[in-house]
Amino acid sequence: MKLNHLNLTVTDVGEAREFLETYIGLRCAATRGDSFAALSDDDGLFLTLMEGKKVEYPGTFHVGFAQESEEKVDEINQRLKDDGFEVKSPGRFHGAWTFYLDAPGGFTIEVLGADDPQFPVGG
Template identity: 60%
Template sequence: MKMNHLNLAVTNVPAAAQFLETYFGLRKQGGNQGLTVLFDDDNLVLALMKASQVSYPSTFHIGFAQESAECVNEIYQRLKNDGFEVKPPQRRHAWTFYVQAPGGFTVEVASR
């Protein structure tokens, strides 16, 4: 069995979609201020749905696995250069860092 759909409630659909397209290569298929659907390379459907506020648990996040530590470092540097507040990657369960995405959710970027 394969998971193929995830819906995230976000406070700013266009900003969240642009973030995921820019830094993680997701592709948008239609959308508006209230709902946008994105796809990854394996055709996972990620729906972003407008909410007036979001309150995810502190441990909740979505993750993007990278092929190498160098890829993790490159994404970190791009985010930092673009003004995101992000702590440098470090070795935990993987070479990883977390970033707050526009719209109110957390993203983990990691490589084993």
């Protein structure tokens, strides 16, 4: 069985979509008005966003976006800071160079460059 897609409920589909396109590099594959967007990448990820009035994910919930290098993690982190996002600097966590951010729309993302075989990047 293959995971086909992951759907996130977000408070603002357009804002979340723009963030994921700008900083993560996802591309919009389809939209339905302002309440739905489907995003994809070159590795087969298919992420859909649906609007919800109230979004509450558990404290440990997050969506991880692996990068090809620690330098790329640093680059994304600095772009976010330069653009006014409150984000901590990357650090070593679970064997990966990583940082977390509360993304627009009401969910948390992790950006990581993995060194640990548990978290293969691009493999």
